[in-house]
Amino acid sequence: MKTALILSLLLLAAHPAPAAMHHHAGMVMDEKGMIMNDNPDTLPRDCQKLSETVDITIHAGQQHATRFNGKMFAFDQQEWHVKPCAKINITFINDDQIRHQLMIHGLPGYLYPEGMFHLELNGAGELKASLIMPSQKKTYLVHCELPQHAEKGMKAQLKVDGGDGDLPSIPGISAAVKADSYPVDWTRTNVGILLLCALAGIAVPFFILKLK
Template structure:
């Protein structure tokens, strides 16, 4: 009994501590926010030089929430397009009174621990960060990792080169929900018609038996 109680009390705390361990990340912490895994100079494998320098200013807050139902937060740019091997500077302007983040996932882990680049701006603050993208054509996820912020609209995509296809549920870019390709609209209408015909036939046969 005592062992079970101890596990219930201490195990969740241990798991949470492990999940929040950012010791492997390169962090810059200031009064305006945090930058993780900033990279100004080290080239990803396959890049011989920085192809171009990009600078983007991204605004975040309720004002930029998409008009779709359920959206609460948003960003001024839900899609960022850059050349392979380019250096990208992000100026992240948080116009809300709460914290927001601009995170990229799927970057090479040998250069970006956990495969991510991360900017967090405190409420009504501005935070800058720089990173260099790999040489491959690929689409990367951008989102805010604060609880429910991505689900409420803070989701985007970083398109390097030609990209690898739009991510799903990016406001203003792709559909809210993934639509399965194996069921076309025509097939759906046929399925509904057959189901309705079968339903009516059941009642017709039941009436004849009476």
């Protein structure tokens, strides 16, 4: 009896009741998604006070990529502007049934471990989190890090104080460093084959009609 009691206590200790949320330093995770390095109140060292508080809603999904040729995933906007020392309240909405992330890179590491602010939704849904930008005039990369999502268009930029230039391959804003190329080799042989195929295509219906 005593052994059974000890055993069940041990089991209870090993399997804590499934908590709705797992809390780590700067990280919130549940079955819906994850928030890393949410910072609603700590000012960066170079900021005396908040300059402004901006609410930004960012949608992620395939439907936002239809206006960009050759792209498959995108955010609904590709660029945001804020003032130095601005607080940004982000509402991240995933319009797809697949996983998407909203990651902002290049932030100061003493405030955002690994210089990163990270929201993630396992499927359709919504997350809210905040961050406070440093005072530096800089362009920050915003993207989804899932394989091929950024390459296929889920890439944007956040500019503080006008930013320090455009990042490459932001859909609708900047060209890729290595653009995809689909060259056609217009040799005499290839033109001949193309004409032959066109003629054959025109001729085939006549043959079919004749056979009837």
